[in-house]
Amino acid sequence: MENINKSTIPQLFSLVGKTAIVTGGTGLIGKKHCEALKAVGANVVVADIAQANPKAFAETLGENALGVNIDVTNETSLIDAKNEILARFGSIDILVNNAAINDMFENPELAASLSAFEKYPLESFRKSLEVNVLGVFLCSQVFGAVMAEQGSGSIINIASTYGIVGPDQSIYRNEAGEQLFFKSPSYPTTKGAIINFTRYLAAYWGNKGVRVNTLSPGGVENSQDEYFVKNYSAKTLLGRMATSSDYQGALIYLASDASAYMTGTNLVVDGGWTAI
Numbered sequence: 001m002e003n004i005n006k007s008t009i010p011q012l013f014s015l016v017g018k019t020a021i022v023t024g025g026t027g028l029i030g031k032k033h034c035e036a037l038k039a040v041g042a043n044v045v046v047a048d049i050a051q052a053n054p055k056a057f058a059e060t061l062g063e064n065a066l067g068v069n070i071d072v073t074n075e076t077s078l079i080d081a082k083n084e085i086l087a088r089f090g091s092i093d094i095l096v097n098n099a100a101i102n103d104m105f106e107n108p109e110l111a112a113s114l115s116a117f118e119k120y121p122l123e124s125f126r127k128s129l130e131v132n133v134l135g136v137f138l139c140s141q142v143f144g145a146v147m148a149e150q151g152s153g154s155i156i157n158i159a160s161t162y163g164i165v166g167p168d169q170s171i172y173r174n175e176a177g178e179q180l181f182f183k184s185p186s187y188p189t190t191k192g193a194i195i196n197f198t199r200y201l202a203a204y205w206g207n208k209g210v211r212v213n214t215l216s217p218g219g220v221e222n223s224q225d226e227y228f229v230k231n232y233s234a235k236t237l238l239g240r241m242a243t244s245s246d247y248q249g250a251l252i253y254l255a256s257d258a259s260a261y262m263t264g265t266n267l268v269v270d271g272g273w274t275a276i
Contacts, residue, residue: 012258016041019089020255023072023139024099026052028222028244029158033096034061036248037255043089047081048099064089072099072135078142092146094255097136097157097194101128103184115182125186132190133197140201140212148208155212156254157198161270163191163216171231191216195266202264211263213254217247218270237272 020037024030025046034057038044043064048054055067066088071077085092103124105111113119136157147153167183174180195214202212219232221241233240250269253259268274 012260013252013256014041015094015252015256017043018093018255019043019045019085019091020094020096021045021047021085021092021139021143022096022098023047023070023135025067026054026057027098028220029217029247030098031057032244032248033098033251034058034065036252037094037096038062038065040252040256042094042255045081045085045089072139073130075138075142078138082142082146086146091150092143093153095139095143095147095153095155096251096255097139097155099131099135099139100158100187100190101131102187103128105181108180111181112179115184117182117185120184120186124184125189128186128190132187133193136194136197140197144201144205144210144212147210148205152209153211154255154259155198155201155210156251157194157212157214159194159198159214159216159266160187160191161216161218161268161273162188163193163195163214164266164268164274168235171228171235173231174225174227198266199264206263211259213259213262213264214266215247215250215254216266216268216270218242218273220244220246235273236270237275240271242269242271 015037020042022030022033025034026048034044034046038061044061046054046058046067047070050069058065058067068081068084070081105114140155144155167188169182172181198212198214219241221229229241247269250267
């Protein structure tokens with residue numbers, strides 16, 4: 001049996017000297033991704049739309065963090081960001097494709113109607129396809145090409161449990177049995193596409209030393225209505241929704257050499273939601 005040098009284990013998870021880009025980096029989970037990558041030594045690029053002010057959040061991370069304004073659906077925007085990142089750090093080693101649209105309806109009285117499949121707006125479906133699928137494609141193409149040229153890198157595509165299984169619409173019913181909302185069709189469709197795009201890209205760039213994996217998280221508790229938290233939690237084996245920090249370990253694993261022999265895989269971290 002091969003002897004394991006225990007002193008090298010922490011080094012497997014180290015990202016010192018590596019540059020990591022997180023799209024949607026100012027979101028609830030995006031911020032936690034950035035903080036985790038920074039904690040293990042990475043140069044962190046907080047990439048998000050200008051309105052989200054990624055530069056301000058990057059400043060809170062301290063030294064070796066950079067905020068860049070991007071539009072994941074605009075190739076020119078991404079190329080400009082790529083050039084800025086390379087000028088600052090010299091390499092691109094990790095890409096976390098985290099930016100996505102998850103439908104929210106401002107008027108609660110119309111939410112059930114607008115989110116129902118029969119009346120779901122075509123424009124909403126198109127917009128989700130652009131951000132959630134085209135955005136991942138373009139970011140992977142622009143930033144991933146740098147990794148392929150340098151002969152190493154890790155791309156992590158953030159999907160969802162709803163990319164694996166169909167939505168359980170019953171969890172969106174309140175205590176009175178009223179359907180207040182439906183999980184609309186665009187999010188599961190786009191997240192399912194991302195999982196197979198991961199497989200494509202892993203096969204395409206495997207001989208270039210670029211690993212491509214999916215991280216599929218479950219729902220995060222974030223001040224939702226009590227009935228929803230209760231309904232969701234009851235479907236997980238651990239009996240709770242995720243915290244915003246529950247995905248940090250999995251992200252570091254996929255970004256680092258700890259997962260050096262892992263590519264084309266979907267890592268599911270969902271509290272057991274999809275296990276039964």
